Amino acid sequence: MRHRVLLAVLLCMTLLAGCSGRKVDLSNETVSTIGVNGDGSVEEVVVETFDKDYYSLTELTAYVNKQVDAFNQANPQEQPENKKADDPEITAVTVQYVESDEDAKTATMALGYLNMDIYDSFNETNFKFLSMEEAASDKSISDMNGLVEVKSGEEKSFSDLTEHTHLHLIYTDSSVHIQTGGKIMYYSKDASLTDDYTIQTSDSPSVVLFK
Incomplete structure (x- = not known):
């Protein structure tokens, strides 16, 4: 890359x-x-x-x-x-x-x-930056489960979150350190949250949702 x-x-x-x-x-x-x-x-x-x-x-x-x-x-x-x-x-x-x-x-x-x-x-990478509406039309994202809510620690599926249209979504299938421009609200359970704005993803397909 x-x-x-x-x-x-x-x-x-x-x-x-x-x-x-x-x-x-x-x-x-x-x-x-x-x-x-x-x-x-x-x-x-x-x-x-x-x-x-x-x-x-x-x-x-x-x-x-x-x-x-x-x-x-x-x-x-x-x-x-x-x-x-x-x-x-x-x-x-x-x-x-x-x-x-x-x-x-x-x-x-x-x-x-x-x-x-x-x-x-x-x-030469495979990242996506999508609105929630765009993500809902992407099968690789819309079928995802195991999305952790930062506030409660509960796991949800993407379909549970479609009403949060104000959120931005990042998709990646690479292990990478990401800082977001807004507070992270949900993230794939295989990723590791560092702080409110920073996360380390794994090599597995991951999403990060932020304000």
């Missing part, structure tokens, strides 16, 4: 050496995390070990920017009609920063995506 691009670049360096509402805040995350806002926009931090003398932050930054630039050129976005000459261009993916921490011996890159479809396309 291309969201593992940072790890792939570090491996390449090794081989070369031998040969709406609350916005997510990922600034304090120390592990790779996907942040999903209520408007469907996605933010991501990827944290990997960066502990070899021959690792180059300059080379890493150039590589990440090259990948993002190529994707944006292949996926141009519509610009506002009233866009001024000095207004920033709207792009599918943005590079927020690429940095290293010498003490922690890690490198971190932070990216932003206009929506989940773009995130999936760039990273």
